Amino acid sequence: xxxxxxxxxxxxxxxxxxxxxxxxxxxxxxxxxxxxxxxxxxxxxxxxxxxxxxxxxxxxxxxxxxxxxxxxxxxxxxxxxxxxxxxxxxxxxxxxxxxxxxxxxxxxxxxxxxxxxxxxxxxxxxxxxxxxxxxxxxxxxxxxxxxxxxxxxxxxxxxxxxxxxxxxxxxxxxxxxxxxxxxxxxxxxxxxxxxxxxxxxxxxxxxxxxxxxxxxxxxxxxxxxxxxxxxxxxxxxxxxxxxxxxxxxxxxxxxxxxxxxxxxxxxxxxxxxxxxxxxxxxxxxxxxxxxxxxxxxxxxxxxxxxxxxxxxxxxxxxxxxxxxxxxxxxxxxxxxxxxxxxxxxxxxxxxxxxxxxxxxxxxxxxxxxxxxxxxxxxxxxxxxxxxxxxxxxxxxxxxxxxxxxxxxxxxxxxxxxxxxxxxxxxxxxxxxxxxxxxxxxxxxxxxxxxxxxxxxxxxxxxxxxxxxxxxxxxxxxxxxxxxxxxxxxxxxxxxxxxxxxxx
Amino acid sequence: xxxxxxxxxxxxxxxxxxxxxxxxxxxxxxxxxxxxxxxxxxxxxxxxxxxxxxxxxxxxxxxxxxxxxxxxxxxxxxxxxxxxxxxxxxxxxxxxxxxxxxxxxxxxxxxxxxxxxxxxxxxxxxxxxxxxxxxxxxxxxxxxxxxxxxxxxxxxxxxxxxxxxxxxxxxxxxxxxxxxxxxxxxxxxxxxxxxxxxxxxxxxxxxxxxxxxxxxxxxxxxxxxxxxxxxxxxxxxxxxxxxxxxxxxxxxxxxxxxxxxxxxxxxxxxxxxxxxxxxxxxxxxxxxxxxxxxxxxxxxxxxxxxxxxxxxxxxxxxxxxxxxxxxxxxxxxxxxxxxxxxxxxxxxxxxxxxxxxxxxxxxxxxxxxxxxxxxxxxxxxxxxxxxxxxxxxxxxxxxxxxxxxxxxxxxxxxxxxxxxxxxxxxxxxxxxxxxxxxxxxxxxxxxxxxxxxxxxxxxxxxxxxxxxx
Numbered sequence: 010x011x012x013x014x015x016x017x018x019x020x021x022x023x024x025x026x027x028x029x030x031x032x033x034x035x036x037x038x039x040x041x042x043x044x045x046x047x048x049x050x051x052x053x054x055x056x057x058x059x060x061x062x063x064x065x066x067x068x069x070x071x072x073x074x075x076x077x078x079x080x081x082x083x084x085x086x087x088x089x090x091x092x093x094x095x096x097x098x099x100x101x102x103x104x105x106x107x108x109x110x111x112x113x114x115x116x117x118x119x120x121x122x123x124x125x126x127x128x129x130x131x132x133x134x135x136x137x138x139x140x141x142x143x144x145x146x147x148x149x150x151x152x153x154x155x156x157x158x159x160x161x162x163x164x165x166x167x168x169x170x171x172x173x174x175x176x177x178x179x180x181x182x183x184x185x186x187x188x189x190x191x192x193x194x195x196x197x198x199x200x201x202x203x204x205x206x207x208x209x210x211x212x213x214x215x216x217x218x219x220x221x222x223x224x225x226x227x228x229x230x231x232x233x234x235x236x237x238x239x240x241x242x243x244x245x246x247x248x249x250x251x252x253x254x255x256x257x258x259x260x261x262x263x264x265x266x267x268x269x270x271x272x273x274x275x276x277x278x279x280x281x282x283x284x285x286x287x288x289x290x291x292x293x294x295x296x297x298x299x300x301x302x303x304x305x306x307x308x309x310x311x312x313x314x315x316x317x318x319x320x321x322x323x324x325x326x327x328x329x330x331x332x333x334x335x336x337x338x339x340x341x342x343x344x345x346x347x348x349x350x351x352x353x354x355x356x357x358x359x360x361x362x363x364x365x366x367x368x369x370x371x372x373x374x375x376x377x378x379x380x381x382x383x384x385x386x387x388x389x390x391x392x393x394x395x396x397x398x399x400x401x402x403x404x405x406x407x408x409x410x411x412x413x414x415x416x417x418x419x420x421x422x423x424x425x426x427x428x429x430x431x432x433x434x435x436x437x438x439x440x441x442x443x444x445x446x447x448x449x450x451x452x453x454x455x456x457x458x459x460x461x462x463x464x465x466x467x468x469x470x471x472x473x474x475x476x477x478x479x480x481x482x483x484x485x486x487x488x489x490x491x492x493x494x495x496x497x498x499x500x501x502x503x504x505x506x507x508x509x510x511x512x
Numbered sequence: 513x514x515x516x517x518x519x520x521x522x523x524x525x526x527x528x529x530x531x532x533x534x535x536x537x538x539x540x541x542x543x544x545x546x547x548x549x550x551x552x553x554x555x556x557x558x559x560x561x562x563x564x565x566x567x568x569x570x571x572x573x574x575x576x577x578x579x580x581x582x583x584x585x586x587x588x589x590x591x592x593x594x595x596x597x598x599x600x601x602x603x604x605x606x607x608x609x610x611x612x613x614x615x616x617x618x619x620x621x622x623x624x625x626x627x628x629x630x631x632x633x634x635x636x637x638x639x640x641x642x643x644x645x646x647x648x649x650x651x652x653x654x655x656x657x658x659x660x661x662x663x664x665x666x667x668x669x670x671x672x673x674x675x676x677x678x679x680x681x682x683x684x685x686x687x688x689x690x691x692x693x694x695x696x697x698x699x700x701x702x703x704x705x706x707x708x709x710x711x712x713x714x715x716x717x718x719x720x721x722x723x724x725x726x727x728x729x730x731x732x733x734x735x736x737x738x739x740x741x742x743x744x745x746x747x748x749x750x751x752x753x754x755x756x757x758x759x760x761x762x763x764x765x766x767x768x769x770x771x772x773x774x775x776x777x778x779x780x781x782x783x784x785x786x787x788x789x790x791x792x793x794x795x796x797x798x799x800x801x802x803x804x805x806x807x808x809x810x811x812x813x814x815x816x817x818x819x820x821x822x823x824x825x826x827x828x829x830x831x832x833x834x835x836x837x838x839x840x841x842x843x844x845x846x847x848x849x850x851x852x853x854x855x856x857x858x859x860x861x862x863x864x865x866x867x868x869x870x871x872x873x874x875x876x877x878x879x880x881x882x883x884x885x886x887x888x889x890x891x892x893x894x895x896x897x898x899x900x901x902x903x904x905x906x907x908x909x910x911x912x913x914x915x916x917x918x919x920x921x922x923x924x925x926x927x928x929x930x931x932x933x934x935x936x937x938x939x940x941x942x943x944x945x946x947x948x949x950x951x952x953x954x955x956x957x958x959x960x961x962x963x964x965x966x967x968x969x970x971x972x973x974x975x976x977x978x979x980x981x
Contacts, residue, residue, distance in 0.1 A: 079967045081823075081974045082899065143895070147886040154885050157925060161933040169933055173925060180921055184914035187895070191902045191910065223907075 011074040012057065013088040013138045015050045016098065019043055020131035024124050033119050037109075040123045044106045044130070051102035058095045059488070062495060069209060069499055070140060078144075083205050087141040092496030093343050096489060097137045097270060100347045103478050104262040104354045105130045110471035111358045112255035114365065115163065122163055125155040126255060133263050137270065142190045142206040149186070149271070152264060153179045153235075156248070156256070164251040171244075171251035178244040182234030186271070189228035193279055196220045211279055212499060221283035228276040229284075229291055236268025237324045238291070239298035246305075249317035254361025257313065261320045262354035266346045269327040273342065277331060278500045281507035285334070289422065292332040296426045298325025303436035307443070312360045312370040315444060316353065319396065322433055323349040329430055330411040333423065334504050336497055338414025341407055343493045348395070348403035348482060355392045355475040359385055362468050363448075366461045372444055377453035382463040386449045388472045393441040395479045398434055403482035408434065410490070515566040515575045518559055518583045519625045525551040526618045533611040541610040542602060548614040549594050549948075556587040567631065571693050574631035578976040582756050582829060583625050589749045589836045590621050595952035596844045597741040599945065600851050605654065613653065616646040617745065624753040628760075632693040633682045636757065640678075640721070643753065644671045647746060651738035663737025670720060670730040678717025684710035694765050701768045711766060715776065721754040724780050724814070725787040728807050732791075735803035740850050743799055744843030747806040752832040755810070759817050759828050770820060774904075777818050782912055784811030789919040793926075796857050798846045801923070802839070805882060808920055809835055812897055815913055819900030825977040827896040830970055834881070834893035837959030841878030844953050845871050852943050858927055862936035868943070872931040874953045879924040881960045884917055889963035896970070 023043025030036045054072075061071050070089035078084045090098070108126065115122050132152025139145040153176065161172035190206070197204050197211045205211060216224075234241040245265070249257050277284045302322025309315045323345065330342035362385055363378065364370050379386035395402035398409075415427040453459055464472065482489055529548055536543060559580070567574045594614065601610050623642025630636035648671065652664025686692055688707050689700040701707055719727040735743040766773060788808030795801040813835075816827035848871065850856050865872040881890035894917065898910050945953075963969055 080971055081826075082896075084967075147891065150886050150891070154880070157928075158932060161929065169929060172933070173922070173929070176925065177918055177922055181915075181918050184911075184918055187898065188902075188907065188911055188914055191899055192907065194899070195902060 011072040011088060012050065012054055013072050013074060013090065016047065016134040016138055017131060019047050019050065020127050020134065023127050024131075027120055027124050027127070030120065036119045036123055037113065040109050040127065043127065044102075044109050047130075047134075048102040048106045051099050054090070055095055055099055055492075058090065058092070059492065062092075062492075083203055083207075084143045085141045085207060086144055087207060088138045089140045089209075090138055091499075092492040092494070093270075093273075094137045094496070096343060096347055096493055097266065098134065100266070100350045101130065101133050101137065101263050103474060104258060104350060107354060107358060107471040107474045108255035108258045110467045110474075111258060111361060112253065113465075113467040115253070117163065122159070125159050126259070129155040129159070129259060129264070133259075133267065136267055140208045142193065142208060142211075142275070145208075145275075146183070146187060146190055149267060150180070150183055152267065153183065156252075156260065156264070159256045160248060160252045163253040163256070165253070166251045167247070168251040171247040175244040175248035178241065179235055182231045182241070182268075185227040185231030185234075186275075189224045189231060189275070192220065192224040192227075208274070208279070212503060215282075216280060218282050221280040222286065225276060225280045225283035225287050226290075228280065229272055229287075232268045232271030232276060233291070233294075233328065234268065235265060236272060236328055237265055237298070237321045238268070238328055239294050239301055239321070239325060242298065242302070242321045242325075245321055246314050246317040249320070249357070250311060250313040254357060254365075257357035257361070258354040261317070261357060262350040265320065265324050266327075266350055269324060269331065269342065269346050272328060273331050273339070273500070277334075278503065281503045284332075284504070285508045288332045288334065292329065292423075292426055295325045295329040295332060296430050298322065299329055299430045299433045300436070303433040303440070306440040307436065310371050310373060312363070312372060312444070312448075313357070315372075315440060316356045316360060319437065319440065320349070320353050322437070323353070323396075326408070326411060326430065326433075329426070330415065333415040333418055334508070335414055335417050336494070336501050337417060338411055339497050339501070340490055340493050341410030341412075341414050343497075344403070344410055344482075344486070344490060345407035347489070348407040348479065351475050351478040351482075352392055352395045352402075352404060355388070355472065355479065356396070358468075358471050358475065359389050359392060362464060363389075367455075367458055372447045374454060375448050375458070376451040377449070378458070379449040380453065381458055381461050384464045384469065385472075388476060389449060390445055391476055391479070393445050395483070397438045397441045401480070401483050403479045403486070406483060406486040406490075514563055515568055516573065517563050518555075518580065518587075519622055519629075521555045521558060522618055522622045522625065525555060526615055526622070529611060529615055529618070533615070536611070538608050541607055544611045544614065545598055545601065548611075549591070549598075552587070552591050552594055552618075556584065556591050559584045559587050569635075571631045571695065572635045573626070573629050575629050576976075578829075579628045581973070581976055582628055582753075582832075585829075585833050585836065586621065586624060586749055586753060589752065589840065590617060590745075592836075592840050592844075592952050592955050593617070593741055593745050593749065595948050595955070596744070596840070596847055598948035599848055600739060600741055603851065605656065609653065613650070616650050620644075620646045620650075621749070624749070627757050628753060630757070631695070633685065633697075634692050636761075637675075637679060637682060641675060643750065644675070644721075647742070647750060650742045650745070651734055653739050653742060657737075659737035660739065661737075663734045666730055666737070667734045674717045674720030674727070677713050677720075681710045681713025681715075681717060684713065694761070698765045698767065701766055703769045703772065708769070708772065711769065711773065712776075715773070718754060718758045719780070722751055722758065722810050723807050724810060725784040725807065728784070728788070731807060732795075732800045732803040736797055736799045740799065740843060740847035743803070744840055744847065747802065747843070748836050748839050751806065751810060752836060755813050755828060755832055759825060762817060763820070763825060774818055774820065777814055778906070778909060781811050781814040781818065781909065784808065784814065785913055785916045786811075789916050789923070793919065793923045796859065798856050798858060798861075798927070801858065801927070802842060802846065805920065805923070806839060808916065809839070809882065811916075812894065812913065815897045815901040815906075815909070818904060818906060818909070820904060821900070822974065822977050823896075823903060824900045826970065826974040827893070827900040829973050829977070831893040831897055833969070833973075834889040834960075834963055837956050837963065838878050838881035838888075838890050841874055841953060841956035841960060842882065844949065844956060845875040845878070848945050848949050849940060852945075853940050855940060858930050860940060861927065861930040862934040863939035864931040866935075867939045867941060871945070871953075874957055875931060876928050877957055877960055879927055883921045883924040885921075887961075887964060889960050892964040892970075
């Protein structure tokens with residue numbers, strides 16, 4: 010049994026524990042224990058992975074576990090990781106751990122809340138460790154569906170509407186993905202032989218070009234919905250604004266990365282020729298998304314909406330970088346996913362904590378919070394600076410890599426796209442600094458706010474974990490980028506074979 | 513003798529129940545419930561003992577490993593229906609008619625078994641009629657209720673009409689081929705116009721039974737009027753058996769004109785799924801809601817039939833199995849709530865989770881399974897159906913069906929929204945359901961959870977389906 014199985018077993022055991030727990034406190038502590046174990050296994054996995062690579066194990070995927078599930082259709086329960094998925098697992102474990110502490114003051118139906126939250130996490134972990142398209146899709150849907158309950162029951166504002174919109178749009182995306190997966194399956198052995206869902210085996214084949222051209226838009230758009238690709242991003246602001254804190258964190262931090270990861274791992278990896286031919290369409294959409302999200306964030310007054318639009322912008326940057334088809338940009342895309350995942354989780358955690366104290370999310374109604382709650386204020390400034398890409402934080406490393414990579418494409422189309430996307434950095438600075446200015450500095454606008462308490466211990470655990478994440482990556486990015494680069498080999502190889510002229 | 517084991521056992525317990533019934537006075541009728549369920553459970557278990565396939569009556573009756581397995585599936589379904597009905601049967605207005613319920617159910621089941629094992633059209637028709645007529649009596653079971661009586665009449669009229677059409681088609685087949693045996697008819701199907709007409713009539717007759725659009729008009733009214741447990745029986749067992757036989761006949765008798773019927777099925781599939789879904793969205797009454805949802809589900813099964821291969825046959829049976837557990841779970845919850853409170857509308861379910869968490873949970877799982885959400889069995893069923901259809905290159909059809917799954921998810925979520933998200937001033941009061949209901953629902957949940965993971969079930973069906981097409 011490989012260590013990867015733990016990432017599925019631990020959530021299941023935690024859920025069983027929660028179901029048998031008797032009190033509110035027990036539920037929370039069982040969740041904490043379970044997710045701490047998960048975080049520890051993630052850290053252990055990172056070290057084990059690095060050790061294996063250092064020992065010279067250059068296999069494409071490590072820690073493989075392969076069990077036949079449905080023999081007739083050749084469906085396997087096939088787990089394995091490369092550098093990219095290890096990084097994503099680390100991100101997920103970190104955000105989920107922080108999310109548990111961020112939802113410490115859930116009062117209504119705590120058992121159901123933590124069950125759904127951990128079920129969601131289980132889906133995400135399963136998605137990242139699966140190498141079989143069938144199980145990958147299974148975990149993908151498993152991650153999406155608890156969102157409905159999480160937003161619908163514990164959300165705020167127009168939660169019923171947002172929950173329904175989000176679920177239907179994401180499941181609509183998954184319908185496209187399903188079509189793509191089935192299409193790939195029936196073309197997985199063009200030279201004869203057994204059909205397979207095995208991602209690695211399929212990647213060794215060349216799927217006929219006309220099939221690729223048919224399937225690529227479905228797969229890329231399908232995953233793009235979850236990656237908040239313009240114009241399929243509309244679920245994201247509503248969903249994030251209505252969701253409870255931990256769910257926003259997990260959703261923006263981790264779940265949206267499923268989209269980017271899926272585009273990278275399934276759409277581009279398996280259909281490289283079509284990606285080269287049709288990539289420009291999605292590149293235009295991604296570029297629009299980058300600038301549109303950033304501009305959208307400027308106009309919003311609600312903290313969560315600001316952050317949701319900023320997520321749209323940052324996630325579009327991920328797709329933008331993937332579609333540049335070169336190693337540096339691709340590396341940047343993964344870095345951006347991780348950096349944005351931690352950063353946006355931090356943002357949403359802080360927003361949730363501020364909202365829990367002030368009971369408003371409108372920036373105009375707040376001011377001078379730095380004096381009242383210095384801990385949260387400083388944390389917010391850190392998150393903001395990371396978001397606008399200040400050196401020393403993870404955001405800088407990621408965006409720098411992306412733009413260096415995308416500028417390597419020398420033709421006019423890519424250059425123009427890069428320049429437009431890069432200009433979003435300025436816009437980001439505007440909205441981040443605007444929020445920091447009105448929210449934290451200045452004088453206190455509402456006298457009720459003067460006696461608000463600062464962060465509680467559980468808030469601090471959550472915030473410090475995440476800040477540690479962004480600064481650590483920002484200060485020492487090389488080990489992460491090396492790990493990712495190691496995982497990028499096969500996909501770059503395929504992309505180069507598909508279009509030798511580029512690069 | 514052993515070849516007809518399933519039917520003979522069912523006949524035996526029907527006779528036993530009839531005899532026992534004679535000795536029970538009107539006030540003692542409830543004493544038959546437990547023996548009836550135990551006998552049915554015994555029959556179900558005995559059915560699983562591997563039997564020998566064979567042919568009887570010169571080929572009129574043929575028993576294959578596949579048909580035996582499907583009979584077992586039906587037995588399990590009927591057993592669950594029996595268990596779920598107890599709470600309703602014990603109500604005062606039904607007390608005098610308890611034994612009739614079991615006897616009528618068993619006779620329809622016998623009919624279905626003969627229909628499944630038919631080796632010629634005559635046997636098939638007799639089985640079909642035996643399976644249909646008692647159901648009309650069951651639909652009118654609560655005869656003092658206007659709607660129930662209406663449902664019975666509607667069902668008998670529509671099924672008489674559809675049987676007539678079907679029979680007309682069968683007579684034309686006889687006219688063109690001179691035989692009624694499946695094995696002899698098959699090579700003589702050449703696609704001459706009269707045979708095409710015969711096939712269309714046959715198809716229309718079956719479409720009535722499976723309630724495919726545009727032959728679905730009776731469904732919602734009958735389901736609404738009939739007692740919940742009878743409606744669940746209609747939607748699951750009757751439909752499952754008809755689908756099975758239909759697939760077998762399409763694959764073994766009409767395979768020569770597959771080009772024609774696959775085009776027909778293609779259109780009907782799109783119509784059935786879409787119309788079923790669009791109507792389901794607007795329903796308030798849960799029985800009507802489930803009626804339209806079951807129409808849409810039947811449309812999904814057609815995708816598997818279009819698979820036209822061993823894979824297609826397997827997915828049809830597998831989906832039918834999954835569907836039995838999921839739909840019975842949903843109907844079970846609707847049934848118990850209707851018995852205890854008389855409430856059948858979606859609005860009435862507002863805030864149900866706060867008062868009856870376990871029932872809401874079962875309902876949620878059942879609806880998620882119907883919508884095809886992992887890790888429940890419905891997900892696997894739907895995935896395999898799409899795979900089977902895509903194997904034949906029907907990508908556009910699969911896409912339409914996939915978009916329809918999103919529509920269906922929407923209305924299933926409406927019920928879940930009522931139960932979990934909405935709050936109500938007057939929610940359905942907390943009640944404890946009796947042991948029978950719990951066992952019945954637990955069996956459904958177990959089925960929904962286990963069938964997907966246990967790939968051996970799928971493999972078994974696949975191996976048994978070998979050589980059919």
